[in-house]
Amino acid sequence: MSILSKLTGTWDCTYWTETNTNDPSDVIHTYSKDVKGVLMYTSDGYMSAMMQHPDVPSYTLGFLQGTDGEHIEAASKTHGYNGSFTVQEPAEAGKSLVIEHHVLMGLPTNLAGKTQRRFAEITEEAGQLYLTIRADFAINRDRVDRNIEVGWKKREPISPIKAS
Template sequence: MLNNQLIGTWRLVSCEYRDTDEQVSYPYGKDAIGYLIYTSDGYMSATLMRANRFKFTSQDIAAVSIEEQATAVQTYLAYCGKYEIQANKVIHHIEASLYPNLVGVDQERFFKFKGNRLLFSTPSFPMNGKQQVAHIVWERLSNGQC
């Protein structure tokens, strides 16, 4: 039953990190853009990015500066793979990712539904010298049915 509730396309509403002091940060900005897709055959894909990202100075990707490439990576997250549900959490088994260190890693998301929204929280993780917990809200766009 829970699997059926996840299936479909979700649009990002908000993504915030809270540290151990309850300080809130927005890694992709307060107006971040993103989509999350769960398929009925057990695959998922997630993308999140900062709105209004700077465009590269060249159409030739090989000619783009290292600084521009670094900024692009720091303002975008994408990964995909299989998923499974265990009680109140979904586990993303990452097979491809913008960040190479995520490939082969399982990402856990604790979830609950509130109306047409999917609320995620993560186990704590280190960032900028403090433990953080991500709180991500998604809004349903479709239920995966044609």
């Protein structure tokens, strides 16, 4: 099975961690240990990703009618973007796959027009595919440099066509 055929499909987020670059025992779960997230790669080269903290409440007034406070809380606990993607297979064994996400739009909005470079590994356990993605940069959170790692588990495909 090719790298692209393994990658194509829908993935559920299993974790998002940020690890202190100077102390590997200092790990935080950015969107909680119960993070909600979906990552999709299509066969025609597009992708979409969204992660969210599980305690984001529904808007009290209904769909698209949140208060200013509800909008702020939802935005501060949600991260996502979409666009196209390219894959560079490793030149030698033991090296990571490189995936570049070419962002069309996102939250935070300053992701638009940028390329998000990721180092990735696809593994298989008992027939189940797993994807581990690491950012190619460290972020600084509360004056601590941290490496981001996000884990994904591939969903089984479904048929969107309902029999009549």
